[in-house]
Each structure stands twice: as C-alpha cells, then as structure tokens.
Amino acid sequence: MQQLFRQIDKDRELVYAWFEAMHTRIDLVLWDTGEADRLSCAVQAIEEETRRIERMGSRFLPYSEVSRINDAAPGCPVCVSDELCALLARCLDYRQRWGGLFDVTACEGVSCRLEEQRLSVCAPYVARADETVRIDLSGCLKGYALDRAVSLLRKQGIGNGLLSFGNSSVFALGNHPKGEGWLVAEADSPDRRHVLHDECLTTSGNNTGSRRHIVHPLTGRMVEGRHTASVVTRSGEEGEVLSIVKFLSDSLSASFQDKAETGCIRLNQKK
Amino acid sequence: MEKASISRRKFLKNLGLAGAGVLMASSPWLSAFAESDKTSRYKVKIGIIGPGSRGQFLMSFLTKNPKADIVALCDIYQPSIDEALKLAPKARVYRDYRALLDDPNVDAVVITTPLDRHYEMAMAALDAGKDLFCEKTLCYTLAQCYEVYQKHISTGRILFVGQQRLFDPRYITVMKMIHDGTFGSINAIRAYWYRNNNWRREAPPELDELRNWRLYKQHSKGLMTELACHQLQTGTWALRQIPNKVMGHGAITYWKDGRTVYDNISCIYVFDSGVKMTYDSVISNKFYGLEEKILGSKGTVEPEKGKYYFEETEPAAAFVRLINDIEHDIFDAVPFAGTSWEPESANENKGEYILGKSPKEDGTSLMLEAFVEAVISQKQPERVTEEAYYSSALSLLGHQALEEERVVTFPDEYKLNYLNHVHNPILK
Ligand SMILES: NC(=O)c1ccc[n+]([C@@H]2O[C@H](COP(=O)([O-])OP(=O)(O)OC[C@H]3O[C@@H](n4cnc5c(N)ncnc54)[C@H](O)[C@@H]3O)[C@@H](O)[C@H]2O)c1
Numbered sequence: 001m002q003q004l005f006r007q008i009d010k011d012r013e014l015v016y017a018w019f020e021a022m023h024t025r026i027d028l029v030l031w032d033t034g035e036a037d038r039l040s041c042a043v044q045a046i047e048e049e050t051r052r053i054e055r056m057g058s059r060f061l062p063y064s065e066v067s068r069i070n071d072a073a074p075g076c077p078v079c080v081s082d083e084l085c086a087l088l089a090r091c092l093d094y095r096q097r098w099g100g101l102f103d104v105t106a107c108e109g110v111s112c113r114l115e116e117q118r119l120s121v122c123a124p125y126v127a128r129a130d131e132t133v134r135i136d137l138s139g140c141l142k143g144y145a146l147d148r149a150v151s152l153l154r155k156q157g158i159g160n161g162l163l164s165f166g167n168s169s170v171f172a173l174g175n176h177p178k179g180e181g182w183l184v185a186e187a188d189s190p191d192r193r194h195v196l197h198d199e200c201l202t203t204s205g206n207n208t209g210s211r212r213h214i215v216h217p218l219t220g221r222m223v224e225g226r227h228t229a230s231v232v233t234r235s236g237e238e239g240e241v242l243s244i245v246k247f248l249s250d251s252l253s254a255s256f257q258d259k260a261e262t263g264c265i266r267l268n269q270k271k
Numbered sequence: 272m273e274k275a276s277i278s279r280r281k282f283l284k285n286l287g288l289a290g291a292g293v294l295m296a297s298s299p300w301l302s303a304f305a306e307s308d309k310t311s312r313y314k315v316k317i318g319i320i321g322p323g324s325r326g327q328f329l330m331s332f333l334t335k336n337p338k339a340d341i342v343a344l345c346d347i348y349q350p351s352i353d354e355a356l357k358l359a360p361k362a363r364v365y366r367d368y369r370a371l372l373d374d375p376n377v378d379a380v381v382i383t384t385p386l387d388r389h390y391e392m393a394m395a396a397l398d399a400g401k402d403l404f405c406e407k408t409l410c411y412t413l414a415q416c417y418e419v420y421q422k423h424i425s426t427g428r429i430l431f432v433g434q435q436r437l438f439d440p441r442y443i444t445v446m447k448m449i450h451d452g453t454f455g456s457i458n459a460i461r462a463y464w465y466r467n468n469n470w471r472r473e474a475p476p477e478l479d480e481l482r483n484w485r486l487y488k489q490h491s492k493g494l495m496t497e498l499a500c501h502q503l504q505t506g507t508w509a510l511r512q513i514p515n516k517v518m519g520h521g522a523i524t525y526w527k528d529g530r531t532v533y534d535n536i537s538c539i540y541v542f543d544s545g546v547k548m549t550y551d552s553v554i555s556n557k558f559y560g561l562e563e564k565i566l567g568s569k570g571t572v573e574p575e576k577g578k579y580y581f582e583e584t585e586p587a588a589a590f591v592r593l594i595n596d597i598e599h600d601i602f603d604a605v606p607f608a609g610t611s612w613e614p615e616s617a618n619e620n621k622g623e624y625i626l627g628k629s630p631k632e633d634g635t636s637l638m639l640e641a642f643v644e645a646v647i648s649q650k651q652p653e654r655v656t657e658e659a660y661y662s663s664a665l666s667l668l669g670h671q672a673l674e675e676e677r678v679v680t681f682p683d684e685y686k687l688n689y690l691n692h693v694h695n696p697i698l699k
Contacts, residue, residue, distance in 0.1 A: 002581050003568060005451055006594050007293040016594050022586050024612050027590045031597075142611075162593070168611040179602030189587075190606035207610040227612055 001047050004024030005036050006144045007186075008177045017043035021050045022058065022142055024166030028149075032158050046149040053145045056084055056180050057137045066135050069126050072260045074133070077125035085123040087144060088135070090237070092121060103217035104140070105133045111220040131263050139214075139244050142169045143202065144237030168203050168243075169236050186230075194232065202239030204247045216248055223251045232266040297447040300437060303641035306648050310338060314649045318343035318377040320368045320392055321384030323353035325406055325433075330358045332636040339643050342690035345371040348481060353690040359464040373398040374595060379646045380430070383595045384485060385484035387490045390415040392438055397422045400431035402637070402646045408496040409663040416663045417685045420656065427650050431642045432659030434504055438641060439634030440541075441577050441625045442505070449509050454579070457509055458510055460548035461564040462502040464494070467557035471524050493532025494552040495670040496663075498561075503669070504662035505574065506540065512691050514540035514548060514682045521673030527554035538669040543691065550669065562584035573622075580622040591623055639661030 001019040008014050016030040017040075025230075026263040028046060030039050058064045065080045072078045085253060094102045100114035110132045112118060118133045119126065137144075142165040149163055150171055160174035162182050172182035174197075181197035187207075194201050205228030212222040229247035247267065292427055295301050315338060319326050322344055333339045341359035345368045346352045351365055365371040372395055379402040382392050390410040396403045398420070409432050410416045422428035436442045449457065474482035484490035507513055511651065527536045532556065540548040565572040570581040589607035596603055603635030645652055664685060672679040686692035 002453070002583070002586065004448070004453060004586065004594065004599055008597060014594060014597060016586065016590055018586055018590070019583060020614065023614065023616075025365065025584055027587050027607075029590060029593060127651075143592040164587075164590075164607065166611040167587075167607050167609050168606050177597050177603050178600055183602065183604035184608050185604035185606035189605050190604075194603040194608070201608055203609050205610055211610075 001043065003043060005039075012177060014177065015039040015043055016174070019047055019048075019160075022054050022145065023060065024168075025167070027164040028177070028218060028269035029163075031163035032155070032160065035070075038156070039158070042153060042158050045152055045156075046241065049148050049152060050145045050165075053141065053148065056081065057087070057141045057144075059134065059138075061135050063114060064136060067124065070130060070134050072128070074128050077122075077127040079124050080126055082123060084099070085121055085126060087137070088119065088126060088142075089123075091137075091140065092119065094140075094241045098154065098241070100218055101203045101216075101245045101248045102139065102153065104135050104137055105215035106136070106215045107132060107134055108215050108222055109220050111218045121182055139204075140237050140240045142166055143200070143238070143240035146171050146200065150236070165236070169200060170196070170202075171200045171236055171240060173198060188228075196232065198234075200233050200236045200239045201230060202215060202233065202236065202243040203228050204240070204243035205229055214247060216251065223248065227249070230265075231261045232249050277578060284423065288602050294443055294447050296341065298437065298443045300641065300652035300658075301443070301650075301652075303644045303655070305650075306325040306591040307640075307644055310647045313645050314338055314340045315646045316340050316376055316378045317381060318344040318371045318374065318379075318385065319355065319359075319381045320345045320396075321351070321360075322346055323348070323351045323383060326351070326381065327354055327402075328495055329383065329433075329635070329639060330355060332380075332639045333643075334358050335636075336640060336643055338647065339639075341372050343374055343377050344687070348478075354661050362445045366415070369395060369484045372396055372494065372495045377401060377679075379403065379642075382398060384453060386496055387411045387489065388413045388699045390419065391681060392424055393419045397426045397428050398428070399692065400426070400428065402642075404431045404433070406433040407659065407663060408492070408500045408666055409660065410493070413667045413682070413685050414662050416660060416667070420660050420687065423656060429642070429645045429649070431645070432656065432663065433635075434659045434662055435634035435638045435639070435657060436501055437508070437634065437655060438503060438573075438637035439574075440632070440637075442508070442574050442634070445507055445572050445574055445579060448579070449565065449567070449572065450511070453570065454565070454572060455569030455582075456462070457567045458546050459566040460509065460546075461566065462499075462505065462548060462562070463551040463559065464498045464502065464561040464688050465552065465557050465559050466554045467555060469528065471528070471530075479644035481563075483530075486532055488531040491532060492552070492667065492670040493539075494534070494536050495666045495673070498552055499536075499538070499550050500666040501547070501560070501668060502563050503540065503550060503665040505565070505656060507661050507665070507690070508658065509572075510542060510546065511543075512542050513681065513686075513689070514542045514544075514639060515691075516678055517665070517672045518673045518678045519550075519670050519671075520676065521668060525553075536673055538668070538672060540654060540665065572625075574625070577628075578622040579625060582621055584622060585620055595627075654689075657687055660687060661689070 003017045006014045011033045013036045016029050018027045056065050065084050069078045091104045105118040118129045146165045146169050163171045176182045177199040180193050184194050186192045214223050231242045288477035344355050344362045345365040380396045382405040393405050472482045519542045521536040524535040536551045538550045562575045572579045589605040593605045
C-alpha cells in the first residue's frame with residue numbers, strides 16, 4: 001500500500017492510500033482531526049480486511065474458500081466459514097428477489113432457470129448442484145468488502161472519507177473537508193456528477209463497445225454493447241447487485257445498444 | 272501569537288506550501304518566517320560585496336523586498352558596479368570591502384565574490400559585527416569553512432549560505448514526503464549535472480582570471496564547488512545523515528583550453544549504512560541536464576523535474592486532484608466513477624508533479640526573505656547553516672578525493688555537533 005499525507009489545516013489531517021487487490025485498485029481518502037497515525041492505521045486495517053475477504057471469496061485464488069467449493073465434486077458439501085455462508089445465502093436471496101438476474105453461479109453457455117437450485121447453502125456447508133455450477137463472487141465481493149471497510153472506519157470513529165473499490169463501487173462517508181457530502185463525477189462523462197453523503201455509487205456494464213464481461217444468467221450469453229448502469233444505495237453490496245440487475249434489465253430494451261448509459265437511479269431511502 | 276502563525280501559513284501557502292507547520296519538522300529553517308508579520312516596519316541596510324552575475328540576481332530580489340535596502344556596493348570591476356547601480360542607484364560605492372565593512376550604516380553583508388575570496392571577507396564581516404549572507408560554496412577549504420562557522424557561533428551573527436534548494440517549495444514538500452516514508456527506505460541517490468558549454472567569458476588577457484575565475488584552480492574547485500555543492504545537499508537533507516567517505520575521479524577530457532579545473536568528474540559518497548550517493552558532471556553533453564534521483568524502496572523522486580513516481584500502482588490521477596483541491600480549499604467533483612478498473616488498463620508510469628507543472632520559483636527569493644527576517648528578528652533559523660556547511664564540506668572533500676585519487680574520510684576535526692556527527696568525541 002502507498003500513502004500520501006496532507007495537512008488540511010491546523011487541526012485536520014488527510015491520508016490518501018491506494019493498493020491493488022481483488023484484481024482492481026482501491027483508493028481511499030480519509031480525513032480526521034488529530035494524529036495522522038490514526039488514519040494510517042485505519043487504511044492499513046482496510047487493506048488487511050480487503051485481502052482477507054479476497055482470500056475467502058476470490059475464485060481466482062486457488063486456496064480460497066470459494067475455490068474449495070468450486071473444486072469439490074458436485075453434491076459434495078464443503079465446510080466453509082459462517083461469513084461466506086451468510087454471504088452466499090444473501091446471494092441466493094438476491095437471485096430470488098430479482099427474478100434470476102443476479103446469479104453468482106451464472107456462466108457463459110449455461111442458461112440458469114430460476115426454478116433450478118444451483119447451490120445449496122446450509123451453514124456451515126455449501127454444495128454445488130452440478131458440474132456447470134461455478135461460484136463467481138465478482139459481482140458483489142468488492143461491494144461487500146467496501147461495506148466492511150466503512151464499518152471498520154465507523155468503529156474507529158473516523159467519520160469522513162471517500163472510498164473507491166475499483167472506481168465501480170464508491171462510498172462517500174460523511175463530508176468532504178470543505179463541503180457537505182462528496183462530489184463524484186463519472187470518468188466517461190465528467191458532466192454527470194453525484195452528490196453523495198453516506199451513500200454508495202455503483203456502476204456496472206461495458207465502458208467500451210468491445211468490453212464484454214457480464215453474463216446474462218437466464219440466457220447464458222455475454223451482454224454486448226457499450227452501456228453502463230449506475231445506482232446509488234446505502235450499501236456497497238446492495239449497490240453491486242442492483243447495478244447488475246439494472247444493466248441486465250436495460251439490455252432487454254430496444255435502445256440498449258445505441259444508448260451509452262441510462263442515467264443513475266437512487267435506490268436508497270433517506271430517513 | 273496565533274495571528275502570527277496564521278499569517279506565516281498564508282505567506283507560505285502563496286508559495287504553494289500548504290500546512291507550513293508540518294513542513295517545519297523536515298525544514299526547520301522555515302521558522303525564519305515565524306514573526307514575518309511583525310517586522311514590516313523594519314528595514315535591513317545591506318551591503319553587497321562583489322555584485323557580479325549572481326550578486327545582481329540576488330539584488331533583483333532584495334530591491335523588491337520592502338524590508339531591505341541596499342545601501343552599499345563594493346567591487347573591483349567597474350562594469351559590475353555600473354550594472355549594480357542600475358538596481359540600487361542610491362548605494363554608496365566602495366572599492367575595498369574593508370571600507371564597506373567599516374560603514375556603520377551597513378547592518379548586513381551579502382558576499383558574491385569568487386570562491387577564494389569568501390573566507391577573508393566572511394571572517395572580516397562577522398568580526399565587524401555584520402550579519403552575513405555568503406554565496407556557496409562557503410569557502411575554498413574545509414578548514415576555512417569550519418573557521419567561518421565557528422566565527423558565526425562565537426560572534427552570534429546571523430549566517431546564511433546561498434543554498435536555495437533549502438527554500439525551494441518543491442524540495443521542501445517532497446522532503447516532508449520522504450521523511451514521512453512515502454517512498455520507503457532511500458538506498459541510493461544519483462545526482463548529476465550535465466552541460467555543454469565551455470563556461471568561459473570573453474575577456475582580455477589581463478582580466479581573464481578575474482572574469483573566468485571558475486576555470487582556475489587557485490580561485491575555484493570547478494564543478495565540485497560550483498555545481499555539486501547544491502546537489503550533494505539533497506542527499507543529507509533526504510537521509511538526515513552525513514556521508515563519511517568519498518571516492519572519485521576527475522579529469523580534463525574535452526575543454527583543453529588552458530583551464531586547470533576538471534571538466535569531467537565522478538564521485539561516490541558513502542553513508543555509514545552503505546547507502547551511496549553518486550555525483551557526476553561533464554560539460555560536453557547536456558542531454559540529461561541536471562537531477563538528483565532519490566531512489567526509495569517504494570518510489571523515486573526527481574526533484575529538479577518536480578516529479579515523483581511510485582514503484583507499484585500509481586496514485587489515481589483523480590484522487591491526486593482531489594487532495595490538491597482540498598489543500599487549496601476547493602470543493603469540487605473529481606471524475607473517476609465508472610466501470611471496474613482492471614490492471615490491464617493501467618497507464619505508463621508518468622509520475623506525479625510535486626507542486627504542479629510550473630514551479631513558482633527555485634527558492635532564491637524565499638531564501639533572501641528568510642535572511643532579511645532573521646536579521647530583523649536576530650534569530651538564526653535552526654539548521655540552515657549546518658545544512659549549508661555540510662554541502663560545502665562534502666563538495667570540498669569530493670574535490671580532495673578527485674585530486675588525491677583516494678578514499679577520503681570526513682575528518683573528525685571538522686565535524687559539527689549535527690546529525691550523525693553529534694557524538695563527535697573531540698567536541699566538548
Ligand atoms: N547559489 C547559486 O545558485 C549561485 C549561482 C551562481 C553563482 N553563485 C556563487 O556566487 C559567487 C559569484 O559568482 P558569479 O557568477 O556572480 O561570479 P562573477 O564573476 O559574475 O561575480 C563576482 C564579482 O566579484 C567581484 N570581485 C572579485 N574580487 C573582488 C574583490 N576582491 N572585491 C570586491 N569584488 C570582487 C568581481 O569583479 C565580480 O563582479 C560564487 O561564489 C558562486 O559560486 C551561486
């Protein structure tokens with residue numbers, strides 16, 4: 001991890017820290033009154049937590065818990081942590097709630113009907129239904145890690161920061177040192193700005209015409225075309241799920257291919 | 272007191288230096304500005320000895336400083352006097368520096384004569400009770416530097432040496448980052464200055480030595496005292512250590528025109544830990560210009576270019592902009608949100624600017640302002656002279672290594688009570 005420190009004014013310190021994890025970059029700006037050491041400890045704790053979650057949930061790491069499930073014979077229950085069980089159980093709920101559009105077992109070439117039970121989760125055991133099932137948490141793990149990072153900060157009493165996990169999941173905690181909330185603009189269209197306050201902006205989709213990486217679970221086809229979908233939510237995990245659902249719902253509309261983006265919807269309910 | 276510190280902060284902020292208080296740990300001499308808002312009714316009366324090329328450059332800043340008044344000039348070369356009078360028309364003119372020092376109207380003296388003249392003039396100035404700004408290199412020999420330093424201590428007069436990097440906002444900012452550990456542990460410094468010119472001024476034979484003093488051994492130590500002096504300092508500032516050994520080689524390989532100083536030099540300075548700082552200079556190729564590459568385990572600094580680079584993932588441009596905005600009290604949106612970043616999309620490592628693209632200044636004007644403030648407040652800023660003493664000492668020891676073609680060790684008798692020399696057994 002690399003860190004840059006700045007003094008905002010007499011009483012306030014700021015840290016900007018960044019590192020690569022989960023096959024992407026994580027950028028964290030935090031500020032607080034008092035010691036820079038506190039901020040430094042906080043960003044280090046976030047890095048450790050993110051790497052821990054990656055070791056648990058990445059399908060690319062051969063010894064992760066998810067890889068153990070993917071490598072086990074179909075039908076054979078694998079004992080995993082409560083944490084992973086809970087995350088997978090939530091993923092199954094999301095699948096039901098969104099008519100099968102969010103599916104961590106989606107796979108190119110396989111159409112996953114909603115009625116089909118592809119994964120059984122019965123803590124502390126998880127089992128794949130058949131050989132076509134491969135768990136891929138890429139669609140929610142960053143959001144989950146982001147939520148964990150935010151709760152770590154809150155526990156440490158650090159109430160202000162901008163946390164970006166791969167630019168696609170951005171949590172604005174508290175306020176910018178010079179204003180209310182945080183202002184975040186989109187890389188591809190800087191005029192599109194979002195004011196965020198204790199909220200997460202999540203974007204899914206293809207930023208170029210040639211990029212294709214999201215599988216439509218119901219058809220088993222990679223979604224093509226330059227299109228992105230953004231949502232503003234209270235949590236990072238929810239944001240990832242909803243932005244994918246929105247992207248996939250958009251993909252059914254006739255104008256999908258020629259509309260670069262459909263705008264952002266705010267799904268969070270402000271109290 | 273609170274008002275004073277706010278005003279100092281504002282003052283430094285104008286130079287692109289935010290959070291002056293924090294920078295003080297890395298550059299304690301910035302304390303020179305502690306009382307700058309209380310000194311506006313004072314005027315320091317300054318005499319310039321040797322207002323040649325550098326002297327006139329310094330005068331151009333001093334004449335703009337409302338707290339300074341150039342009241343006397345001394346030179347033995349009429350064209351220098353004529354040019355200097357254009358900048359300070361009311362100044363009294365002296366032919367002999369001793370007469371200038373006798374002038375009770377002069378509070379402080381600036382010495383910008385050739386190197387071999389510094390010692391005698393500096394000693395006399397301090398003895399005459401004048402505060403002193405002496406251009407680098409402090410003196411022609413290390414023994415002389417030591418004597419001048421001790422004279423400054425015993426007389427209690429202010430002493431500054433023309434090491435402007437100490438006041439360069441880019442250096443100040445990046446040294447703080449180095450000391451914070453931003454670039455990991457620093458294990459090597461590669462400093463160089465390359466030029467492609469003969470360094471010679473047109474002059475009739477009888478004026479050749481006076482005008483081209485840099486080219487002759489009896490007046491100067493060439494590239495080591497004229498160029499290296501500034502850059503070697505970067506090493507001690509970054510590492511907060513004095514290297515205790517130096518080896519090297521010098522030769523005249525290209526400009527065989529009667530000069531007696533080297534035009535091609537290489538030195539290796541060795542710190543006690545084994546960390547090395549190399550110094551190279553040739554004046555027959557200018558392609559690489561000048562730099563002091565500071566090589567850390569996590570990143571690299573090129574302070575002359577005003578840039579730093581990280582070894583691994585670069586900082587995100589949008590976030591760098593965000594923290595710069597915050598420093599400048601700007602609340603604005605930074606564009607970065609979008610689909611997920613992947614390592615394959617990382618750009619070529621172009622580095623980051625320490626303080627924006629075009630630096631506001633090289634430190635000379637701030638250094639002179641600091642000198643004027645110190646003279647008014649009669650407070651010698653911490654470490655400013657010690658840093659400069661060691662820059663001079665290192666360039667002179669390097670030159671000795673070139674001359675004697677051997678490893679030269681820092682002599683105990685010339686160590687100050689400073690940094691890793693603090694346990695010097697021969698000091699009381
Ligand atoms: N800090 C820097 O970046 C920097 C840059 C350039 C020069 N310098 C230093 O400034 C000093 C002067 O360099 P310069 O380039 O201006 O040289 P210069 O030759 O242009 O000026 C020297 C002046 O001193 C005068 N002089 C010589 N002997 C004298 C005497 N006995 N009494 C009075 N005047 C006398 C000369 O006539 C001349 O006018 C050197 O020490 C040099 O290393 C520092």
